[in-house]
Amino acid sequence: MIRFLVFGDLHLEDCTDGEDRLETILNHAKEEQVDFIVSLGDLCFPTERYAHVVEKINGCGIPVHHTIGNHDVQEWEIGHSLRFLGKEKPYEAFEVGEYRFIILDTCYWQSEAGEFHFPNKQRIPSRYPLVPREQLEWLGKQLADGKETVIFSHMSLVNPFARRGIANKEALQQALAGKNVRLCMNGHDHGSDLKWVGNVPYYTVSSASQFCWWDAKGERVENLFYKDPLHVIVELEKDEIRIKGMESDFAGLRPEDVGIPDYRWNGVDVHPCAMSCVLKRPE
Ligand SMILES: [Fe+2]
């Protein structure tokens, strides 16, 4: 059995207790003796102010794999963010035991001129986010040998909500069709979700800090903080995958305080929890 911890969207720059939250996550990973940790992106702005935090994560004694999130490249070129995170490539594959794990980079935009990595500083009208053609071809080659694979990405590969999930979902589905993909996990949506498409479950990990709400006019913006740093432990076995989540609460404002009585926001569920579930291998 392979066990790993997954968290995302800590947004250190938005919280006052971000380092405590990270400490809680890293301590949990050590207690559970996981094989590795995955950060699903939007960890912190890649500036000197947070360099010690990345040092702490990368030096925690457990292998850590970073995913690029849109806030990691909000104002910075991808090369800068990769160096900051101590990461070699924006997308990559690694193997643990009999399994392959793939980290995609979904922070791309497309215009008539082609496909480009975030940021889109000139705010050129574009289609985004997406997995660019070159990366899809690479993914197809990776999956060709039929090895059991888990895929991580910052943006959802299936969320249909406007500009939340990738814009080229069909192309991605084609790359995965008939391959041995056991699970896809993403962050970015700051809430929970689970969808099956064909034989593949797509699980959205909620945020380790908050979700950001804004009113229809964009005049009021609030961060609604989850009390605990939401994250999950995944146990990967031949016949099933167990995702062990956690229950929490809101630390201040609650969804009903900002007019979200159904706890649905951007296509996901913003109850203060990371959903637990058992995913049986389809017959
Ligand atoms: Fe985020």
Ligand SMILES: [Fe+2]
């Ligand atoms: Fe994001």
